[in-house]
Amino acid sequence: MPKRVAYTAKIEFIQILDENGRFDAALAEGGLADEQAVALLEHLILCRHYDEIAFKLQRSGRMGTYPQNKGQEAIAATALAVTRDDWMVPCYRENPALFLHGLPMEHILLHWMGDERGNQIPEGVNVMPISIPIGTHMLHAAGIAWAQRLRQTGNVALTYFGDGATSEGDFHEAMNFATVMRAPCVFLCQNNQWAISVPREKQMASETVAQKGLAYGAECVQVDGNDVYAVYHATKAAVDRARADGTVTLIECLTYRLGDHTTADDARRYRDPKELEAWTKRDPILRLRTHLTAKGLWDDAKEAAAQDAAKERVARVVKNAEGIAKPSTDDIFDYTFATLPDGLRAQKESMRTHSLALEPGQETLRRAEAQHA
Amino acid sequence: MPATAAATDTRTITFREALREAMVGEMRRDERVFLIGEEVAQYNGAYKVSQGMLDEFGPKRIIDTPISESGFSGLALGAAMCGLRPIVEFMSWSFSLVAADQILNNAPKMLYMSGGQWGAPVVFRGNDGAGGQLGSTHSWCVEALYSNVPGLKMAIPSNPADAKGLLTTAIRDDDPVFFLESERMLSDTGPVPEGDYTVPFGAAALRREGTDCTLVSFGRPVNFCLEACDALEADGITCDLLDMRTIRPLDAESIVESLKKTNRIVVVDQSWPFASIASEVIAQVCERAFDWLDAAPRRVNTDDVPTPYAKNLEAAYLPNADKIVAAVRSLLGR
Ligand SMILES: Cc1ncc(C[n+]2csc(CCOP(=O)(O)OP(=O)(O)O)c2C)c(N)n1
Ligand SMILES: [Mg+2]
Numbered sequence: 071m072p073k074r075v076a077y078t079a080k081i082e083f084i085q086i087l088d089e090n091g092r093f094d095a096a097l098a099e100g101g102l103a104d105e106q107a108v109a110l111l112e113h114l115i116l117c118r119h120y121d122e123i124a125f126k127l128q129r130s131g132r133m134g135t136y137p138q139n140k141g142q143e144a145i146a147a148t149a150l151a152v153t154r155d156d157w158m159v160p161c162y163r164e165n166p167a168l169f170l171h172g173l174p175m176e177h178i179l180l181h182w183m184g185d186e187r188g189n190q191i192p193e194g195v196n197v198m199p200i201s202i203p204i205g206t207h208m209l210h211a212a213g214i215a216w217a218q219r220l221r222q223t224g225n226v227a228l229t230y231f232g233d234g235a236t237s238e239g240d241f242h243e244a245m246n247f248a249t250v251m252r253a254p255c256v257f258l259c260q261n262n263q264w265a266i267s268v269p270r271e272k273q274m275a276s277e278t279v280a281q282k283g284l285a286y287g288a289e290c291v292q293v294d295g296n297d298v299y300a301v302y303h304a305t306k307a308a309v310d311r312a313r314a315d316g317t318v319t320l321i322e323c324l325t326y327r328l329g330d331h332t333t334a335d336d337a338r339r340y341r342d343p344k345e346l347e348a349w350t351k352r353d354p355i356l357r358l359r360t361h362l363t364a365k366g367l368w369d370d371a372k373e374a375a376a377q378d379a380a381k382e383r384v385a386r387v388v389k390n391a392e393g394i395a396k397p398s399t400d401d402i403f404d405y406t407f408a409t410l411p412d413g414l415r416a417q418k419e420s421m422r423t424h425s426l427a428l429e430p431g432q433e434t435l436r437r438a439e440a441q442h443a
Numbered sequence: 444m445p446a447t448a449a450a451t452d453t454r455t456i457t458f459r460e461a462l463r464e465a466m467v468g469e470m471r472r473d474e475r476v477f478l479i480g481e482e483v484a485q486y487n488g489a490y491k492v493s494q495g496m497l498d499e500f501g502p503k504r505i506i507d508t509p510i511s512e513s514g515f516s517g518l519a520l521g522a523a524m525c526g527l528r529p530i531v532e533f534m535s536w537s538f539s540l541v542a543a544d545q546i547l548n549n550a551p552k553m554l555y556m557s558g559g560q561w562g563a564p565v566v567f568r569g570n571d572g573a574g575g576q577l578g579s580t581h582s583w584c585v586e587a588l589y590s591n592v593p594g595l596k597m598a599i600p601s602n603p604a605d606a607k608g609l610l611t612t613a614i615r616d617d618d619p620v621f622f623l624e625s626e627r628m629l630s631d632t633g634p635v636p637e638g639d640y641t642v643p644f645g646a647a648a649l650r651r652e653g654t655d656c657t658l659v660s661f662g663r664p665v666n667f668c669l670e671a672c673d674a675l676e677a678d679g680i681t682c683d684l685l686d687m688r689t690i691r692p693l694d695a696e697s698i699v700e701s702l703k704k705t706n707r708i709v710v711v712d713q714s715w716p717f718a719s720i721a722s723e724v725i726a727q728v729c730e731r732a733f734d735w736l737d738a739a740p741r742r743v744n745t746d747d748v749p750t751p752y753a754k755n756l757e758a759a760y761l762p763n764a765d766k767i768v769a770a771v772r773s774l775l776g777r
Contacts, residue, residue: 184752184753185753203537204538235510239513239541240541265510268485268507272509413747414747417747
């Protein structure tokens with residue numbers, strides 16, 4: 071019997087604005103409008119400043135560990151490709167997208183300052199809490215998408231994760247479920263080349279992340295993740311497909327973590343400075359700024375205004391976040407179950423006395439009372 | 444002090460160094476031993492426990508992995524079934540939850556289910572317990588949950604000397620051993636014998652001697668108990684303090700023996716109260732020595748809620764010396 075080819079596939083790479091400023095107008099057609107691009111640049115500048123201030127807050131002891139987003143801001147463009155009712159299911163390195171989708175900027179600071187209330191998402195903002203266990207949230211995204219399908223909301227779920235996260239079984243199970251169930255889900259991998267100190271090629275032997283979706287029958291595409299136009303283009307197509315008929319897409323955004331893994335890391339110990347230098351030139355903000363300037367849509371005055379506005383806004387956000395009173399010990403009991411069981415009520419009461427520096431057994435109180443009597 | 448075999452001089456080193464000495468010592472002694480986990484090689488360990496080990500043993504024995512806890516746990520189990528002696532490092536035991544089937548449903552049952560044919564001499568080790576504002580998903584105490592499973596052993600040292608001796612025992616052990624460390628103790632220092640020695644499993648250490656109450660603990664809270672003992676001694680209250688060192692096996696004999704002297708018991712355990720190790724200890728005490736109790740046994744656990752993230756809430760939630768003192772006093776009525 072002659073051999074035949076059982077399966078072939080190819081992965082497309084999409085780039086609209088390259089690092090040398092070349093712009094593919096044909097591919098950009100119907101994509102980001104000029105005023106959207108300008109507003110996006112202002113947002114990226116704001117997010118970069120926010121990131122720098124967050125880093126400084128950690129260094130000066132005003133915040134816990136923080137994972138910088140620097141270099142990956144183009145992910146914000148995904149938020150322009152969805153409606154406010156679509157769901158974002160994040161890990162921890164996509165602040166620019168979450169903010170654009172309506173998450174107040176205070177929340178991310180609060181979270182990393184070690185306050186659960188950072189994850190108390192305001193009503194009407196369809197963003198899920200940050201997820202620390204790598205990969206587990208992708209299954210939630212598949213479930214959220216399935217719920218949209220059953221409820222016929224017409225909404226789509228977008229989930230974000232890193233290159234390293236694709237090594238977890240949960241990634242594969244989530245892709246499989248979503249495609250088999252035709253759950254309207256878009257999988258967005260920010261391949262920033264590193265998972266802490268592990269480079270992509272030690273993480274996986276496959277040439278691209280995108281091709282991993284082929285095995286599950288998903289649409290798969292790789293984009294220049296530092297090109298807001300390409301990120302928007304691919305996400306818009308994926309979201310539209312998901313909304314139309316539940317087609318699942320895996321988008322691999324090729325990008326780079328310009329900062330350390332978190333403030334607890336020092337990437338200089340394991341990364342080649344030349345690599346960092348090369349990627350610094352591909353900075354998404356730099357690229358968009360150069361492009362819009364060439365088009366006459368951006369200039370020094372606009373830049374100065376954007377920088378000033380960013381400083382002013384971030385200062386206000388920090389002030390708000392730091393100004394929030396410490397959480398009450400009641401919180402830890404009130405939010406463990408939907409209604410407070412009796413056992414916990416008793417613990418809550420004893421914690422109250424403890425937090426007033428009185429021992430839970432109240433022995434000294436009782437003794438004092440006895441003496442008094 | 445631990446039983447010392449070839450151990451010679453004692454010097455002061457960190458908990459982290461003590462763990463490393465045990466692994467390095469065993470890897471030099473036994474070619475079958477290897478270390479596998481996220482960031483253990485090139486990065487020298489997320490918490491620098493394996494510092495320098497890649498340089499000495501090379502990438503075949505100090506193995507960086509993709510982020511696949513289930514993957515490398517299962518791989519280690521397979522290697523162990525073929526005669527190797529893997530040490531698996533979880534960055535945090537919190538992340539072992541995604542490997543639950545391999546470590547709970549496979550490793551501890553392999554020998555049993557194969558009628559004694561396939562052993563599983565794997566050491567699983569990593570940080571356990573609240574590391575300090577890491578949030579509820581990253582602050583797991585797995586001891587109660589995991590020790591419920593027959594077929595595994597579980598060690599939880601409270602100081603550097605035990606860390607080295609217990610880990611050496613763990614690596615030499617023929618069964619799967621769950622080895623629980625604490626991020627909060629890795630930089631603690633203490634006297635540690637040089638060279639090769641083991642601390643036996645199932646033998647509690649009496650850290651303090653007293654007559655009024657028996658304190659039972661393990662791991663990091665032993666240190667809170669020591670503090671509490673100091674505070675209580677200032678008021679003339681003395682306690683036996685038993686550091687269990689291993690939970691599986693559990694040295695219930697020593698607990699009962701002490702209780703027969705003090706007639707009161709407080710168990711300090713940094714996990715949730717429901718079905719905790721503290722509950723197990725008290726159940727065994729009631730079964731074996733009920734008539735020796737002068738007062739109802741007490742537990743000092745965390746509150747029965749997910750580990751809080753905020754600093755003030757996390758501190759209020761964890762056991763501490765004040766809570767232990769209050770528990771002992773309430774038993775004694777003074
Ligand atoms: C289940 C689990 N294992 C390990 C970790 C520790 N950890 C936190 S971030 C990280 C690397 C993630 O890399 P990647 O998915 O590429 O995302 P990036 O940080 O590069 O954005 C690891 C191993 C974790 N949080 N959860
Ligand atoms: Mg990455």
